[in-house]
Structure formats: C-alpha cells, structure tokens
Amino acid sequence: MGELASLRTPRGIFATVILGLCAFMPVLAPALDEPFYITVFARIMIWAIAAVSLNLILGYGGMVSFGHACYLGIGGYVVGIMAFHGVTNGFIQWPLALLASGLAALVFGAICLRTRGVYFIMITLAFAQMIYYLSISVEKYGSDDGLTIDFRSEFGGLIDLEERTVIYYVIFFCLVGSLYLVHRVVNSRFGMVVRGSKSNDARMHAIGHPTYRYRLACFVIAGMICGLAGILQANLEKFVSPDMMYWPRSGELIFMVVLGGMGTLFGPVAGALVFLLLADTLSGFTEHWHIIFGPFLILVVLFVHGGIDGLLGRREAAGG
Amino acid sequence: MAEPLLKVEGLNKSFGGILATDNLFLDVLPGEIHAVIGPNGAGKTTMIAQLTGALKTDSGKIIFDGRNITREPSHVRSHLGLARSFQITSVFLDMTNLDNTALAVQAHDGHSFRFWRPARRDPALREPALRALERVGLDHRADVVAANCSHGEHRQLEIAMALATKPRMLLLDEPMAGMGPEESAQMVEIIRGLKDEHSILLVEHDMDAVFSLADRITVLVYGRAIASGAPDEIRANPDVREAYLGEETAAAPDAPTPEGADSRARG
C-alpha cells in the first residue's frame, strides 16, 4: 500500500508495527501469558474497520457524520435477527447485512447530503438516534436488553468462526481488506472528486462535477464498510444491543479518526488502537475514568493537530 | 453578423429589494472578447454568478449556443462549454497545480464512478492538464501544492482550470485582480493568446488591459448596462465618463441620448 511502501519513514514503521502486532497477536498473547489480548485486539480491529470507514467520509470527504455507529448496529442486528429466526448461513447473512447498511446509508445520506455544516451533523445524529430508538422499541428482538446470538455465521464448513483463531484472522483479513479498498478508492477518479468536494465544492460544480451523487455514493460505501464491522462484532460477541449504536459510540468513532489523523489511510487504525487501549487502562484504575478521558479528548482536539499521524512528521502534500 | 454564442435577455436579480442586476441585455459573439466594466458594486460579480449558475436568476433569460440555460445548474453549464474563473481565487488549495487542473479535465472525461485505477497515474487526465498549465505558463510549477503558490500563480491556475474544461466560452472575473504591472502584462498576453479558440466575457478593473484586449465593452452601473460598443465609442461616451469615471464636466450639451451608444444596451 502507498503509505506502507516506504518502510523507512516513521509513518511506515509505525503502521507496520501495528499491523504486525495485529497479525501475530494469536501467537504473541499466549506467549506473553495474556491470552485475553487476542479478544482485545479482535475488538480493536473491529472498531478500526468502523473508524476506517468513517474516515472515508469524514477525513477524505469532509462529511462530519455524527451517526456513523448506526451502521455498526444495522450490520450487527441483521446478523442477530436472522440468527434469531434460525438463518445462520453466512452466505445469506453477510450480503443481506451489507445490503441493509448500504440501503440505510443511501436513504439517510440522500437526505443529509442536501444540507451542510451544522445541519449535516445534527441530522446524521438524529437519524442514528432514530434507529437506536427503533431497536429499543422492538420487544421481540430484546429491546434494550439486546439479542443473544446462539450460533456464529456458518460458511458451509469452509470457515469455522467458532474457532477463536479463525474468527480472529477473518477480522484481520477484513481490516486489511478495508484498508486496501479505501486506499484504492481515495486515489481513484472517484476519490479525487470526493476530496475535491471537501476542499472546495463550489469550484467542483464550476468545473463541471455534479458532486452530490459522488458524495452520496461515498456515504453508502462507508456505511457498508461500517456494516461489515457490525457483522464482525455480532459474530465476535455473539450479542447485539442498542448500545452498539447509542450516540456516544458515534462520537467515539469520530474521536478515533481525529486522534489517529483524519484523511490518512492508517490514522484511524492507530486511533482505534490508542483509544481502546487507553479506555481499557483508565477504566482499570477507576470506574470514573471519563473524568480523565474527557479532558484528554478536549486537549487532543485543541492542541494535537493532525493526530498521531501528525506526530510522525510532516507530510509532503496533503493530497498524497 | 454571426449568431451570438451567449445571449442575455432582460436578466434580473435582487437581494432584499436591492437590484443587483437590472434588466440586463448583453451578448457575446463567437471569437470575441467582450469586456464588462463598471465601478465597484455595479453588479459585475453577481452577473457572472448568474451566468454560471452559482446564483439563481429572478427573471430573464440566458441563452448559450441557442439553448436556454437560465435554470440549469453550474455543472451542466460547464458541460455545455461555459467556463469561469473566480475573482477571489477559488482553487483546491490542498492539491498540487496539476491535480487542480486534472480535476477540471476529469469533469469532462466521462463520469467519475471509477473506483479502482489511480487517477494520478492516468495519462488521459495528466496530459491535457499539463497542456492547460502550459498555456498559462504554469507547467514548471505543476507539482507544487496550490497553497504554496503566489497570488499571480493562483490567477494563472484559475485560468488553466477553466481551460481544462475544454470551454467554448470563458467568463473571466477580474483575472488581473491584485496583480502587479508585470504580472498584468503577462496575463494580457495569455488572454490574447486564448482569443483564437475561445469567446471571452471579461470582467476587469484594469482599464489598460480592457481597452487593449476588448472588441466590445459594456458598462455596468447599478446592475444596468448604460452603454455598450467598441472601445473607442465607450471612451467617447459622455454617460460613461460621468457615471463611471465621475467626470461631471462630461455632461456636455451635445451629449447623445441617455440610451447610450448602442441600442442593444437597454431593452
């Protein structure tokens, strides 16, 4: 991948180390006698996928969606609800879950993208909250208690997700795949239009780009990738609940992206990693860890420009 | 006389009761440079914004190449061959000059639902973009990020981007704004060089440039065209001298009718 091509830069080394950690965690964790780190890293990678998808619209497209976690919930709930009705075949579950999150993104995006700025932020938040309340109001699927999934998705004996290592590497593969997909997309003609629209939408129209349709398509792609993260989360935890898409989750996703470095390929992964490890560590000290985390978040926003990526040295061109 | 490429008929636009464009008539012939001048606040930028579709028009008609485009959005006008440069530099500051221009080329090279191949290595975008930069003399700065370029270079980039859309007509909104004499002279040569292939509607404050470039000049005051004609006619027009240059002494008894030199100026 472009950013990983040059391994000698601090950025390349950093990305390689993190991906390497993810790749070898199933071997490393038992060796360090900390086997629960396998699950911790599986969770981190799932949030990383969601953050990578948000970065596509937020970092590259300038669309500040405050409702991105709802696609996580939609992807997860489709898997959960189908499992509840006895459909455990992953070849059916997964495409349908992706379709559902894509469809939701299409409808919400079509309305939200007619607006700009503050409106866009509030409306994406409102729609996500609507889906959240919907999941709470349906008693059949557990209301706010959530829905337990008895069996993970089955792939006709090809892939056994009940095996801990297998599901771990499926998640790892999905993360690497999402990164590669986003890398290709943002550097394609399509990606240039989305970036141009972030930079100067009026000029895009003046030179002849009808940007709305491209921004909407980008919104849908991001929704589907996030839906994939939801599918994985449902399978890993064997449980879905409205909490997956409660609005603070969307806020946390934005923070992961900003913390890691907006509009950089690898930033969201680093952001998810640091965010979740920090949350884990802090909550180990005190139940009231938000009292430390809140000010940390504010300080990062106010003083750390470009997030973790920015700390790794200057970039030559923001477009690169 | 050839059929005009751009025809503006009775155009109006008001902001909260103030008329920014007031029953404006104007046309641009193929291969012509038609300059629009006027004091500050005369409504020149409003007119450009209406012509390009950035502002909705209250009433009146804009006809481009025989087609009524009054209600068409900006990107459609761009595809019909109407390109603009902005008075206040409006480029993609976080991209290189070449990327800026390549985006303009891309808009006119089919749809952009192409998700996989890297756009930056696509000769179908890079080569025309580089040629557009060459025409404005910016090719040696192709790989510099726009934010790091000088004001004069931004003005050149503005025109390169407009050119990259393969326009039939250019709307240049004060291309010399904020330029020194040397840069202005260079820009005059660039615009002169464009004349062979493009009709140009030029809005400009630099009178030397306007009078040396324009085939025809229209004078706009408070959104109205008070006069329109060849540079010499405009120079001699007492209404223009009074309204535009503030020469009250010009109101000589032998002044022509208030309708000005060309009856097309007012409907």
Added chain:
Amino acid sequence: MSWVFFTEQFLNGFQLGILLFLLAAGLTLVFGIMDLVNLAHGSLYMMGAFFCAQFYDWTDSFLFAIVLAVPATFLLGILVEVVTLRTLYTRNHLDQVLATFGLILIFNEIVLLVWPLEGLSMPVPTYLLGSVNLLFGIEYPIYRLLIILVGLAVAVALYFLVGRTRMGMLIRAGASNRRMLGALGIDVKRLYTLVFGLGALLAGLGGMMMAPILSASSGMGESVLILAFVVIVIGGIGSIRGAFIGAIIAGVIDTMGRSFLDVFLLLFLPANAAEAAGPALSSMLIYVLMAAVLTFRPQGLFPAKTG
C-alpha cells in the same frame, strides 16, 4: 377514544414541546450567533436539575431552590464559555463537536462523583399537587400546567428581548452577519458570553422544572438534546420563532404518536401487527417529520434571515 384523554395527551405533548423549546432556544441562538455546535447544552439542562434538587435538599423549599438554581446555571454557563468554548469559536464544527462531546463526558462523570446515588429526586411541592379542572371536565395536573405557563412566559419574554431590545438587535444582527458585529465596534466577546449564559439559564430552567417529575440523573440531558436538535432543524437555525413552533410540533407529534399511533394503525392493520408496529413507528415519527421538512425546506421552516 375519549376526547378527555386526547386533550390530556395533547397538553402533555405541549408540555414536552415547552421543555424542548427551553433547550432549543439557547441552542439556536448559540448556533446562529457564534456558529458553535454545543453538544454539552444538554449537560446544562442536567446541571439545572441537579442544582435544583440539591438546593431543595438544603432549603426544603421549592421556590428557594429555583431562585438559587437559576443564577447557578447562568454562572455555570458563563464559566463553561470562558474556560473552554471561547477557544472553539474559531475552530471548525468537527473540533467543536468533539470538544463539547468531551464536556458531556466530564459533566456526566462529575455528577456521578458528587451525587453517587442513583440520581437525585425531589417532590412536587404540596401546594402544586393536585389538578385543576379545565373546560369540559378535563382534569390536568397543576404542576404540569405551571410548566406550560412558565414556558409560554419565557417565550414571550424572549420574543421581546430579541425583537425589541438593544441586545436583541445585536443578537439578530449577529445571527445574519457575524462579522458585522465586530465592525460595529460591539464587544463581541462579552455579547457571546452573555448569550451563552442566557442559553444555559434557559436549559437549566428546563432541567429544574423537570426535576420533580423525572428526578435528576447522569446522562439525562442527551436524549432531550437530540430532540432539541431535531426541533432546530425543523424550525431553522438562529430563529426563536422557529425554535418555538418546531418545539411544539415535535413535542405534540411525539407524545400523540406514542399514545395514539397503535389505535390509528388498527384502522389499517390486524391487531397484532398494529401492536407490534405502533411503538416502533411512533419512536421514529418526529425523525420522519424532520426528514419531510428537510426535503421540502432544507433551511427549516423559519430560517433566521427571514424571521
């Protein structure tokens, strides 16, 4: 369905609308004038409720509690503005959203630390217990009626403040053209602080009045906040009138939907389907309304420029 019940529910919806208005009014002014997205506005509502309950606990008087809590939230609002938000005005919306998200986390946690029990409750004062007989045998709790009256009074007062006073003139000027204020030589910083304090006070007042009904608890501000966002989107950013009308519409539709949508659905659907779909649909109702408004009027019903 009985018309008495219908009217009661309508009044409940109206009362929710009043509450939403108290939040939305401050939010919409802060948006309109300072172009600031303040997610922590709901926290000020929550703090209002906690202050009120705490002061009640100390003074044993509802009236004293309110009298003390109102300036307390005003000062808290000013404190928040001066310490953190002031640095955010020049930032982009994303930074504002994140930083005020951080504020929410802090406020919710402070509340848990200071009042570790499951929330803090207070009773409705005895002299406000009971119901009044409105027309046609409709009984309505005095306390809820009082909330409605206070809200209406606030709406009228705000209308005069914004429409008739010098500060209101500056507010309106700021909502349509922010740069102009600075150019006029107005002390923009102080105006911003005052407006923010006013917004905090209104949100806090909402919280105070709800404290006897809901009891104060950590995180109580957020669901109301998001409803207030919907209100602003419907009403149009920067407009007090839009906030009021949007709030009443949202409050009434949300409440009526929850009470009557399943009955309404019974007209079209079999009983079990209507019972299943009723709650789901009614929880989505105002968001659908918001989407509909946006489709036809992307700037809301009363954009600040015109009203």
